[in-house]
Amino acid sequence: MDKTAARSRPRRILHVDMDAFFAACELLRRPDLAGKPLVVGGSGDPQSRGVVSAASYEARRFGVRSGMALREAHRRCPQAVFLPVDFSYYASLSRRLYAILKRLTARVEPAGIDEAFADISAVAGTAEEIARRLKARVREELKLSASVGVATNKLMAKVASDLDKPDGLVVVKPGRERAVLAPLSVKVIPGIGPKTTQRLSERLGIETCGQLAAAPSEQLAAEFGERAAEWMHRVARGIDDSPLIEEWEPRSVSREQTFGADTDSGAVILGTLHRQLERLIRELHEEGNVAGTVTVKLRFARGFITRTRSQKLAQPTDRPEVIWPLVRELLGRFEQVGSVRLAGLRLSGLSRKEQGQLELLGRDHP
DNA sequence: TCTGGGGTCCTAGGACCC
DNA sequence: TCTGGGGTCCTAGGACCC
Numbered sequence: 001m002d003k004t005a006a007r008s009r010p011r012r013i014l015h016v017d018m019d020a021f022f023a024a025c026e027l028l029r030r031p032d033l034a035g036k037p038l039v040v041g042g043s044g045d046p047q048s049r050g051v052v053s054a055a056s057y058e059a060r061r062f063g064v065r066s067g068m069a070l071r072e073a074h075r076r077c078p079q080a081v082f083l084p085v086d087f088s089y090y091a092s093l094s095r096r097l098y099a100i101l102k103r104l105t106a107r108v109e110p111a112g113i114d115e116a117f118a119d120i121s122a123v124a125g126t127a128e129e130i131a132r133r134l135k136a137r138v139r140e141e142l143k144l145s146a147s148v149g150v151a152t153n154k155l156m157a158k159v160a161s162d163l164d165k166p167d168g169l170v171v172v173k174p175g176r177e178r179a180v181l182a183p184l185s186v187k188v189i190p191g192i193g194p195k196t197t198q199r200l201s202e203r204l205g206i207e208t209c210g211q212l213a214a215a216p217s218e219q220l221a222a223e224f225g226e227r228a229a230e231w232m233h234r235v236a237r238g239i240d241d242s243p244l245i246e247e248w249e250p251r252s253v254s255r256e257q258t259f260g261a262d263t264d265s266g267a268v269i270l271g272t273l274h275r276q277l278e279r280l281i282r283e284l285h286e287e288g289n290v291a292g293t294v295t296v297k298l299r300f301a302r303g304f305i306t307r308t309r310s311q312k313l314a315q316p317t318d319r320p321e322v323i324w325p326l327v328r329e330l331l332g333r334f335e336q337v338g339s340v341r342l343a344g345l346r347l348s349g350l351s352r353k354e355q356g357q358l359e360l361l362g363r364d365h366p
Numbered sequence: 367t368c369t370g371g372g373g374t375c376c377t378a379g380g381a382c383c384c
Numbered sequence: 385t386c387t388g389g390g391g392t393c394c395t396a397g398g399a400c401c402c
Contacts, residue, residue, distance in 0.1 A: 042370065049368090050369095050370060053370085053371095067369085069367060069368055069370095070367095070370095071368075072369090073367095074367090075367065085370090085371095111401090114402080115402080190400085191400070191401085192400090193401080194399090195400085196400090225377085227377095250373085252374085253372090253373090254372070255371085257370090258370060258371085293395095295395095295396095304368085304369070306398095308395090311394090311395080312394065342370090346373095
């Protein structure tokens with residue numbers, strides 16, 4: 001790698017983010033719903049437990065937001081059409097979006113079902129021309145609308161794609177990063193969520209990225225620690241060197257389930273965990289993976305608190321007869337905190353199953 | 367009106383070793 | 385024999401993202 005060459009010419013990173021993706025996908029196959037408020041979430045029953053995954057812009061006018069309880073969405077907009085989440089259908093459209101991106105450049109980083117980064121440094125044309133071309137292709141081939149941001153790094157490209165939604169196109173010129181961020185709320189920065197936003201405001205009186213960039217380092221460090229303070233200072237100035245990551249291996253897999261009604265039945269919880277283990281084992285086998293650590297997660301109804309118990313396996317494994325007794329043991333380590341709302345199982349520390357490991361396990365468990 | 371399901375990364379404390 | 389410090393691993397929890 002020629003580092004000086006990479007430094008001398010700034011990168012050109014594009015971020016594409018689909019507008020109200022799940023709702024827009026549903027409208028493709030339900031054109032009769034066009035113009036109506038539409039809410040996609042959970043089982044589609046606004047009276048059941050579940051949250052809004054996506055709301056059309058018509059529904060947003062009534063104050064419906066993603067992450068909101070379905071019941072609350074229904075209270076705010078009773079005339080909305082409620083549809084269940086059909087993840088595999090959206091995934092099929094997502095694959096077509098990625099195919100369009102791959103025609104633009106091979107350097108694509110997936111960032112979820114409805115968004116992605118692409119390094120367009122080597123693509124011919126101005127940033128705006130490339131972004132227009134991409135948006136036009138998405139509109140023609142998928143009949144969907146996307147918002148696009150282009151900047152010198154991932155952080156600023158993502159912020160830019162969000163500035164003019166829906167159907168937006170924002171290019172941040174090299175050198176303009178800090179000025180673009182300055183008037184914006186700190187919460188536009190990916191990684192600064194509700195808790196950090198509140199803490200910045202209440203403890204330090206900081207609301208905007210400009211104020212964050214100008215805050216004394218010692219003050220930030222005293223509140224958030226050295227490393228976090230340094231990170232905040234950089235992102236508030238629009239500085240981000242993080243590389244595009246085209247592919248990575250998953251670090252963990254999990255299944256979790258919220259009960260329709262809270263339960264204190266050990267049999268129900270155990271049965272749920274057992275089904276979850278069966279599904280996870282199938283997934284491990286399909287991917288040729290073994291797990292290193294087992295985690296059981298319970299959410300208790302009272303106070304909505306989540307507790308986990310985890311243990312590293314003596315030997316990474318994909319064998320249910322090794323994992324299941326550990327799940328039972330972990331379950332026994334929870335204190336009684338009343339009825340349970342959610343039960344979940346996570347297998348982490350994934351690695352590829354290797355021949356030697358297989359033989360070893362075969363000897364241990366004939 | 368209560369808050370889904372799938373993930374990632376970071377931190378802190380205790381155990382343990384040198 | 386006592387004390388301290390550094391590094392690493394493991395567990396638990398928190399914040400955040402889509």
